[in-house]
Amino acid sequence: MFSPFHTFTTFENFGHSLQASSYRVAIQRPDDLYHAFQVAKKLGLKVVARGTGLSYNDASLNGGGLTLDLRGMNQITAWDPASGVVQCEAGVTLEQLWQRIEPDGWWLPVVSGTMKTTLGGCLATNIHGKNNLQAGVIGEHVIEFTAMLPTGALVTCTPKKNADLFYALIGGFGMLGIFTSVTLQTKRIYSGLLVVEARPVRNLREHLADLLENAPNYDYIVGWLDTFPSGQNLGRGQIHAARNLAEGEDSRAQETLQLAYQRLPDRLLGVMPKSLLHYFMQPFVNNLGWRAVNFAKYISSLRRHTFKQSHAAFHFLLDYVPSWERSFGRGGLIQYQSFLPQETAEDAWREMLRYSQRQGLPSYLGVTKRHRPDEFLLTHSVDGFSLALDFKVTDIKRAKLAHMLQEFDRIVLNAGGRFYFAKNSETNAELTRVFLGAETIAKFKKLKKRCDPNRILESDLYRRVFT
16 A cells, blocks of 8 residues: 655765755555655655665755655566566666676676666666766666656657657656666676776876777776876876676686675675774875875876776775765765866866865865767766766865855866766756756756656756756
C-alpha cells in the first residue's frame, strides 16, 4: 500500500556542505511513482528523485517537498553475456552492475569516480568518465529507457523513438520525468586488469598538451593537478593513461576477472580499517597540510612507471577511503568543475588558479580530463578539457568562497566554457542563460511544459538555475 509520507528528513549533498529537509517517500515500483505524483499535485508539493545522493550540489535536494527514494527499485531484470546488453531498474548501483557483468568479460562503458552511484542518477546527470574522448558520456550507450512523466504517462525512448525526450531526459536532472528501466550496452574486456602508465607533467601547458596529444592513444586518461605551486610550476601534476588488455594478453584472465580480484581492500596495510581513516585525515585537511600532501605526491610521481591495476581500483578512486569527504570537517566540501575549449583552457585556468591562491582559498584536489562534444540538450561537454576542483567550506570563508566561484563563472564564460550541474553549486539562472543559450533553454522549457504541465518536478538545483 502506498504511503504518501514516510519521514520528514534532512538530506545533504555528497560533500555535506548543503542541506534541505523534505518528506522522504520510499519507491519500490513504478506505481509508487504515479501515486507520489498524484499526492504532490493534490497538495501542491514539488518532487525530486534521489538515489544514493552523491551529487556534489543540490541536484537531489528539495526543501519542503517530496524526495522520492529510488534505492528500492534496484533489480537487474535481464543480462545477456553473449551481447553485453543489460536491462535494469533505475535504482541499481554501478557496484551491482559491474559485479554482475565483469566475471562474464564485460565492463560498464562509462563510470563515475565512485561505484555507489545509481544508474538513474548517472543518466539524469549524464556522467562522463576518464574515457570521454573515446566513449563520450553514458547516454551515448543507452539503447532504450522508460520513464514516468508527472502526468502519469510511461514513455519509452531510444535515439530514434521519442528522440527529443531521449536527448533531454538524459542529462535533464530528473526535471522532465523519472527513469524506471534502462537498457545499456556494456563493453567487452578480456582481462580484469588495465595497463596504466604514470608520468609527471611540470606545468599547466605541459599538462594540457599531454592530454591533448595522448588521449586518442589510450582507453582512459586522467590528470591530477597540484593547485598550490605558482610561477613556472603552476598546474604541475601527474597523468595516468590506461589501456585494456587485448584478447590473450593476460595469461591469468580467468583469475583476474573474478570478483575477489577486483574488490578494494577494506584495511590499510592489512591492519587499520579504512572506515576510520577519515578521522585521522581531518587534522591535515587545511592549506598547510594539503600543500605538504600535494608536494609529496608530486615528488613521488617524478619517476615514470608502468603497472597493472584492476578495473575497480583504477576507476573508483573515491571508494578507497570510505566517507573520506568527512575529513573536510563540519562545513564539508564543494566541487567546482569547468569545461573549456582546448584553445582557451590554459589561459582561463591559469587565471583561476592564480586568483584562488591570492584569495588564500586553494583547491585541495584538482582533476583534469579530455572531452568531446555530444548531442544531449543540456550538455556540459566541449571539444577540450575539464578541471574539477575540491574546496573546503568553513563558516568563516563560505561567503568569500562563493564570491570566488562566481568570479570563476565569469572567467569560464568569457573563455567560451560550460558548467556541469552535478557539481557546481553557485552558478545562477543569469549565467545559465548565457552558457546554455536562449534556444536551448526555450527547447527545455517547452518539453517541461509538455511533460510536466503542473511543474511538479522541481529540485533546489532547478529553482537556482532555471527560475
